[in-house]
Amino acid sequence: MLQVEGAYIDDGKGLNNWDVFSHIPGNIKNNDNGDIADNHYYRFLEDIELMCSLGTNAYRFSISWTRILPRGKFGQVNPSGIMFYNKLIDNLLERGMEPFVTIHHHDIPQELVDRYGGWLSPLMQEDFVYFAEICFKSFGDRIKNWITMNEPNLLVDMSYIRGWYPPAHCSPPFGNCSAGNSDIEPPIAMHNMILGHAKAVKLYREHFQLKQGGSIGIVGSTEYFEPLRDNELDRQAVSRALAFTNAWLFDAVVFGDYPAEMRLYLGSALPTFSPEETSYVKGSLDFIGMNFYTSLYAKDCIHSACISGGDRPIRGFVYTTGERDGEPIGGRCGNPRFFVVPEGMEKIVNYMKERYNNMPMFVTENGFSSPQQNDQVQALLQDTDRVNFHKSYLAALARAIRNGADVRGYFVWSLVDNFEWIDGYSQRYGLYYVDRQTLERVPKLSAKWYKNFLANGSSNHNNEEDLTIRSFRNTNAII
Numbered sequence: 001m002l003q004v005e006g007a008y009i010d011d012g013k014g015l016n017n018w019d020v021f022s023h024i025p026g027n028i029k030n031n032d033n034g035d036i037a038d039n040h041y042y043r044f045l046e047d048i049e050l051m052c053s054l055g056t057n058a059y060r061f062s063i064s065w066t067r068i069l070p071r072g073k074f075g076q077v078n079p080s081g082i083m084f085y086n087k088l089i090d091n092l093l094e095r096g097m098e099p100f101v102t103i104h105h106h107d108i109p110q111e112l113v114d115r116y117g118g119w120l121s122p123l124m125q126e127d128f129v130y131f132a133e134i135c136f137k138s139f140g141d142r143i144k145n146w147i148t149m150n151e152p153n154l155l156v157d158m159s160y161i162r163g164w165y166p167p168a169h170c171s172p173p174f175g176n177c178s179a180g181n182s183d184i185e186p187p188i189a190m191h192n193m194i195l196g197h198a199k200a201v202k203l204y205r206e207h208f209q210l211k212q213g214g215s216i217g218i219v220g221s222t223e224y225f226e227p228l229r230d231n232e233l234d235r236q237a238v239s240r241a242l243a244f245t246n247a248w249l250f251d252a253v254v255f256g257d258y259p260a261e262m263r264l265y266l267g268s269a270l271p272t273f274s275p276e277e278t279s280y281v282k283g284s285l286d287f288i289g290m291n292f293y294t295s296l297y298a299k300d301c302i303h304s305a306c307i308s309g310g311d312r313p314i315r316g317f318v319y320t321t322g323e324r325d326g327e328p329i330g331g332r333c334g335n336p337r338f339f340v341v342p343e344g345m346e347k348i349v350n351y352m353k354e355r356y357n358n359m360p361m362f363v364t365e366n367g368f369s370s371p372q373q374n375d376q377v378q379a380l381l382q383d384t385d386r387v388n389f390h391k392s393y394l395a396a397l398a399r400a401i402r403n404g405a406d407v408r409g410y411f412v413w414s415l416v417d418n419f420e421w422i423d424g425y426s427q428r429y430g431l432y433y434v435d436r437q438t439l440e441r442v443p444k445l446s447a448k449w450y451k452n453f454l455a456n457g458s459s460n461h462n463n464e465e466d467l468t469i470r471s472f473r474n475t476n477a478i479i
Contacts, residue, residue: 001062002034002107003418007041011080014070016107017118021166032424038416039439044088048095050415050432050441055454058098060364060411061088062105062150065131068138072109073130082138089142100364100411101143102219103132103200105150106165106421118167119159119189128196129203136208146216147289147364148200152193153249154221154291160186161314164422173308183314184269191271194252198277198284219289219364220249224344224351225298228324233300240265240316241298242351254356256282265313287408288352291365294337295344296320297329331385334369334427342392349400349407358406366393367413367429369420377442380433386446394453412450416441 002018009015022033040047051059065072067081092099108118116123132148140146155165161182163170169180197218204216225241227234243251243259251259256278262270273281301310301317310319322329322339331340345366352361368389374380390412401407417430425436431447434440 001040001064002037002105003414003420004038004040004047004416005064005067006035006037006039008033008035010041011067011084012070012078013064013081014066014075014078015110016064016066017110017113017166018107019066020110020113021168027168028422029424029426032419032426034419036439037419038434041084043439045091046441047415048091048097051097052095054431054447054451057096058100058409058411059092060100060102060147062102063135065104065107066109068134069109069131071111072127074111074115077134085139089139093142098145099143100145100147100362101135101139102147102150103135104128104148106155113167119155119192120185122192122195124192125196125199129199132200133203136204136212140204140208140212140214143212144214145287146204146214148197148216148218149193150219150289150364151221151291152190152197152218153245156186156190156193160189173312183312186314187266187270190248194249194281195277198253198281201284202280215286217285217287217289217362218249218253219291220246222246222290222292222348222352224292224295224341224348225320226295226329228297228299228319228321233303234298237298237300237316237318241296241318241320244314244316244318246348246352247355250288250352250356252281253284254282254359261316265316267313269313285359287360287362288356289362289364290348290352291413292345292348292363293335293366294322294333294339295329295341295347296322296337296339297324332371334371334373335423338369340368340389340392342396345393345396346400349397349405350403353400353405358404361405361407362409362411363397363407364411365413366390366410369427369429373426377433377435380428381442381444383444383446386431386444387449390446390450 007013008019018034022028025031063085067084068078069075070078089099112118112124112127118124158165159167160169160180161174163175163177163180168177169185170177171180171182174182201216223245225238227238240261243261247259248262251257256273258270297320299306299319301319306319309315311317322337329339329341333339368386370385397407397410412431414429416432417425417428417434419425420427431450432441432443
């Protein structure tokens with residue numbers, strides 16, 4: 001929980017790659033870091049009260065690898081880290097909140113980076129399984145929903161294609177990093193992460209699941225795409241974009257192999273699974289976790305000229321953009337790659353339902369950051385744009401559920417404004433504003449709306465908002 005916890009070297013915690021990366025000037029906007037973040041490590045009881053006051057029934061959080069294993073497997077388990085997460089879990093359960101626990105969310109021990117380069121090394125697979133086993137043993141008697149990893153597909157993109165996240169590897173035309181190869185390294189890192197995930201699931205199923213009675217899945221970053229031009233080439237580009245963005249992860253863990261489109265265009269650069277590996281990679285999830293924010297346009301780059309980058313195999317020869325003829329695909333967000341396209345929520349859920357035989361799904365992140373970078377507190381608190389975002393996306397999700405999609409829950413991103421990776425604290429997704437000086441949590445209009453939405457729905461049983469809330473009676477949650 002690097003984004004909210006803080007206490008980055010307190011009580012025996014070791015340094016992770018983000019601790020080191022964020023302390024290098026220029027890596028993070030405004031030279032922000034997660035040293036203090038929202039101080040959730042010391043204020044978690046207050047944050048649980050906020051969640052309870054909203055009426056949510058679940059909380060998704062991640063475990064800091066170096067709070068449990070300060071040096072990875074090359075050191076001892078940190079008892080203070082175990083104690084913290086035990087207190088968090090126990091207090092959540094006492095208040096009727098179901099913990100959804102992510103084992104790995106971007107941060108890894110810096111020691112593992114220094115020793116063998118992190119996820120570029122197959123040795124990381126066993127390091128992750130070792131960490132996961134400690135989590136299963138320490139917390140699994142109370143955790144009924146495990147997530148092995150958050151967004152390995154996004155991490156690979158940001159770390160090894162664009163070079164924006166540590167270890168900041170990339171190559172032209174994607175960037176000018178001091179190390180890396182944007183065409184070769186991403187599939188290697190992704191392969192190691194998928195194998196690490198699958199080995200951890202195998203361990204859980206063979207030694208813990210029957211006794212502990214939990215479920216285990218993985219979360220991917222998902223996007224939906226529309227053809228930039230109304231022609232067959234761009235419709236084929238949409239299919240490739242969906243494969244290279246969403247199915248890269250989910251085809252592997254559901255079917256035991258990468259999408260055919262990736263095999264076609266990446267060739268030998270895309271690793272293969274051995275028969276033994278396929279046996280435990282295939283079906284290595286009980287549910288799908290989807291983080292969804294935006295839709296984009298997709299343009300064919302095989303038969304058309306494209307901006308540099310889209311014309312590369314690692315992108316499936318697809319150029320993606322949020323604009324067509326100068327007009328955005330939807331309302332703008334604080335993240336320039338995100339747009340408000342509510343119908344994309346219904347479309348991506350239907351896509352996942354059809355491609356993966358309606359496997360149980362959770363929307364594990366969905367949220368809004370305003371394009372208006374306003375530091376006036378009162379303006380930030382009157383976040384009608386965020387309210388409208390969640391209304392429209394929830395309504396689209398409810399339509400998919402009513403059409404048969406097996407969606408088991410929805411998590412708002414996020415409870416509080418927090419450390420948004422390379423954007424630091426400049427992007428605010430929270431239902432609660434956090435004063436960066438005092439760390440006081442102040443409810444925004446969206447927090448009040450969400451509380452009312454969960455409690456009451458609408459008095460008009462024919463309108464869309466009430467149909468939405470009735471779709472979510474037992475699935476509301478927060479992250």
